[in-house]
Amino acid sequence: MSTSTIRPALHQPTGPAHTRIYAYGAARGEKIVPNDDLVGPIDSSDEWIRQRTGIVTRTRANAETTAIELSTDAAAEAIARSGVDPADVDAVIVATISNPKQTPSVSAIVADRVGANPAAAYDVNAACAGFAYAVAQADALIRGGAAHYAVVVGAEKLSDVVDPTDRSISFLLGDGAGAVVIGPSDYAGIGPTIWGSDGSKSDAVGMNHTLVEFRDGLAPWPTLRQEGPTVFRWAVWEMVKVARQALEAAGVEASDLAAFVPHQANMRIIDEFAKQLGLPESVVIARDIETTGNTSAASIPLATHRLLEEHPEVSGGLALQIGFGAGLVFGAQVIVLP
Amino acid sequence: MAFSNDEVLAGLAELITDETGISADEVALEKSFTDDLDIDSISMMTIVVNAEEKFGVTIPDEEVKNLKTVGDAVTFITTNQG
Numbered sequence: 001m002s003t004s005t006i007r008p009a010l011h012q013p014t015g016p017a018h019t020r021i022y023a024y025g026a027a028r029g030e031k032i033v034p035n036d037d038l039v040g041p042i043d044s045s046d047e048w049i050r051q052r053t054g055i056v057t058r059t060r061a062n063a064e065t066t067a068i069e070l071s072t073d074a075a076a077e078a079i080a081r082s083g084v085d086p087a088d089v090d091a092v093i094v095a096t097i098s099n100p101k102q103t104p105s106v107s108a109i110v111a112d113r114v115g116a117n118p119a120a121a122y123d124v125n126a127a128c129a130g131f132a133y134a135v136a137q138a139d140a141l142i143r144g145g146a147a148h149y150a151v152v153v154g155a156e157k158l159s160d161v162v163d164p165t166d167r168s169i170s171f172l173l174g175d176g177a178g179a180v181v182i183g184p185s186d187y188a189g190i191g192p193t194i195w196g197s198d199g200s201k202s203d204a205v206g207m208n209h210t211l212v213e214f215r216d217g218l219a220p221w222p223t224l225r226q227e228g229p230t231v232f233r234w235a236v237w238e239m240v241k242v243a244r245q246a247l248e249a250a251g252v253e254a255s256d257l258a259a260f261v262p263h264q265a266n267m268r269i270i271d272e273f274a275k276q277l278g279l280p281e282s283v284v285i286a287r288d289i290e291t292t293g294n295t296s297a298a299s300i301p302l303a304t305h306r307l308l309e310e311h312p313e314v315s316g317g318l319a320l321q322i323g324f325g326a327g328l329v330f331g332a333q334v335i336v337l338p
Numbered sequence: 339m340a341f342s343n344d345e346v347l348a349g350l351a352e353l354i355t356d357e358t359g360i361s362a363d364e365v366a367l368e369k370s371f372t373d374d375l376d377i378d379s380i381s382m383m384t385i386v387v388n389a390e391e392k393f394g395v396t397i398p399d400e401e402v403k404n405l406k407t408v409g410d411a412v413t414f415i416t417t418n419q420g
Contacts, residue, residue, distance in 0.1 A: 227399070229379045229380065229382065229399065230399045232380050237387055272384065
């Protein structure tokens with residue numbers, strides 16, 4: 001007799017056929033930082049920043065406010081709006097690249113603070129694609145039967161990793177967190193995720209030094225840098241292909257969308273992206289970057305939260321969301337807005 | 339089909355006008371993209387991608403930095419077209 005015949009059969013769970021986003025929550029840094037506050041060290045002007053980025057102000061957090069506080073506030077709002085009992089949340093995923101402490105994770109502390117202890121909790125490092133990655137994971141965890149209700153947060157305190165003299169990216173960056181609750185649905189609320197990476201372009205955007213180099217006095221405090229034109233080309237012309245794949249995989253056309261929520265990297269990217277995608281006038285385009293800045297993993301849920309407040313008519317419609325950034329990594333999916 | 343220098347210059351001028359609103363008359367071989375035409379890096383990249391499509395060439399990111407003048411771009415495109 002082989003061992004396989006005497007081994008007891010395992011139970012492998014499966015979950016519901018469909019999931020959807022129930023509700024959004026948002027928290028932005030307390031300070032509204034105008035361009036004029038940043039132009040000195042980069043020998044620039046308000047006009048220069050507005051013209052090249054579309055940013056008028058960005059939100060940045062006070063010194064004592066961390067990504068944990070921002071995440072907790074955003075997650076608590078999303079849970080309250082969802083109607084889900086926080087005790088029923090059994091997975092908390094936080095996408096972030098700016099937690100200054102490698103461990104413990106932001107997510108475990110957030111899970112405890114919002115009343116979801118002992119939910120499974122872990123952080124995701126996929127930069128500006130982190131939220132789309134985490135939504136893909138939550139969707140799969142629930143449909144696979146590994147979780148019932150998931151909280152997904154994108155959270156950043158990027159003001160801790162900026163160099164005031166850097167002209168490539170620092171002046172774009174803001175602090176904030178956006179959150180959603182994802183759970184079972186009787187209709188398809190999250191389309192297939194088109195995601196991937198290109199590590200051959202790892203130098204295009206990311207931290208300029210390691211913490212070890214900093215410790216050993218070989219480099220200053222690590223901060224974010226980017227090769228702007230390289231990132232721009234990739235973020236528009238390569239990501240348009242990914243966006244089209246996400247629409248096709250979901251079985252919808254651009255004209256079926258109520259909203260387009262790209263990562264809020266730069267208004268010029270958003271405008272060119274929308275142009276290349278050929279979006280009809282009826283599609284509302286998220287432009288939260290104008291007053292929030294680029295908040296990496298937080299930008300998509302923050303922008304969507306604002307879109308739902310300013311354009312309540314898009315509720316129940318389809319939104320195409322796409323994140324792209326350091327790695328390089330990208331993730332896109334079509335979702336039904338709550 | 340290979341494009342001549344004049345054809346590439348005229349085509350580039352059209353792309354520059356579309357992206358920036360600069361009159362095609364101002365686009366000449368000796369003009370610097372940044373100093374004379376005041377084209378920023380993002381507009382430059384948009385022009386580059388559109389030029390790739392128009393002229394059937396590949397202009398790598400690292401090459402874009404070397405294209406200081408309109409003449410540099412015309413030369414690169416005419417010598418690299420397939």
